[in-house]
Amino acid sequence: MPRMSAEELEQFLYSHFPDTAHRAVKVERVESMFAQVRLHYDERHLRPGGTISGPALMMLADTAMYMALLGMIGPVALAVTTNLNINFLRKPAQADVIGECKLLKLGKRLAVGEVTMYSEGDAEPVAHATVTYSIPAVRE
Amino acid sequence: MPRMSAEELEQFLYSHFPDTAHRAVKVERVESMFAQVRLHYDERHLRPGGTISGPALMMLADTAMYMALLGMIGPVALAVTTNLNINFLRKPAQADVIGECKLLKLGKRLAVGEVTMYSEGDAEPVAHATVTYSIPAVRE
Amino acid sequence: MPRMSAEELEQFLYSHFPDTAHRAVKVERVESMFAQVRLHYDERHLRPGGTISGPALMMLADTAMYMALLGMIGPVALAVTTNLNINFLRKPAQADVIGECKLLKLGKRLAVGEVTMYSEGDAEPVAHATVTYSIPAVRE
């Protein structure tokens, strides 16, 4: 069972990341080893061609992984990304993007997850990422 | 020789990416198969622990590669990132981050570069990325 | 529907890769946008600690992707890997490793897949890879 609800995770995210970019992310669903987040479509994320920018999708992938991980280990703010690999697959639609993160490994020191991202209402993924977090040795 | 100067590239970047995040990036130096960009230290990029956020560094890496590539091929707005892999190595200092991109390959369809990122005044890299761009078949 | 059967793909693999390492791979199942291959447990793949070596798992991931791709596009020998990213998650058991590749994108020029690898009889993945292939412009 997750240790934190979607609401708690979203609140934690906003309080620790005061930038406006993270405000565009909503935490929708948290389950064991899983989190689903939503990136609100916003003209600020646009790049040439009217599509959501790569950096916005990378932030989404990183955040989905962070939420899936904290859901399992609790509010460990100092867990940090050590590696992120992303493949951009298709031009996103002019719509919200949903990121689904599945944890592949939850070790004592490292956690690894994969994140598949979809434009809302479209079955084909727009991007896919794998993300590794390092977990600090001493937890609260 | 690069086809665009640092000033032209920065102007192109700002006109095509209207979000505020990209405004934090300055294009400092462009040479053959190389670009150097600077991410201004800004409290909006902070995450718990007072460090620059991962997404800000990913945006920096992607932008450094985009500038190095457009420096070589000219203002091809629709060149798009297909893969980005980043390793976060050290906690960045509370300072600007400099990203240096070296193109490893400039093919007709794909370009690959590596980006090393340093906190200003520190010799040890804070992050390292490899980035692949797909180049559209028809250029102006 | 796949254009080649598991038997045809395995035959193609062996005839094009004459090294002994690839002989340890069996093609078990091919479906639309999917292939499952098996790496036979073999003392030659061992590394310190009695586990299957990283390079053997990388070869498995690359081969699973190659089989999934050729299953869809037919025997295009010159399709080549452009990027492979692998996370090693757990020490493999002293058993065969099964690699399941799901294609995430099958474009005209690039194909991307993800490969999850399991020790036979174990539900937890030992490794996970994403692989990109470049498809030559002119096909037979």
Add this chain to the structure above:
Amino acid sequence: MPRMSAEELEQFLYSHFPDTAHRAVKVERVESMFAQVRLHYDERHLRPGGTISGPALMMLADTAMYMALLGMIGPVALAVTTNLNINFLRKPAQADVIGECKLLKLGKRLAVGEVTMYSEGDAEPVAHATVTYSIPAVRE
């Protein structure tokens, strides 16, 4: 200063990896945070088109990183790869491939390096990899 010489590292490699594939690798040079290894050109590594196979280059990248790391920390056999990302840039020549690994980070728990690979006698890289190793908590 490295703790092990090129000769000691090569001997360690061969004694711990009894497979024939690793025998094709020679350790040529070890310096602080650096190792250079050579993959002997061998028909067993060929793939369609007469080029060295991707898996052989991945083994080379992984081995170059392992040698650079052990050069710094000594013969810690149980250091293991956690992530490897490789970009294949050009078709290798029918010649030896030289891999040069530079350590980007040498932490207590994780080490990260980048490996650039060249066909002997050619200045353009054929492949580039970044590799992360996990270092066991208790060392001898």
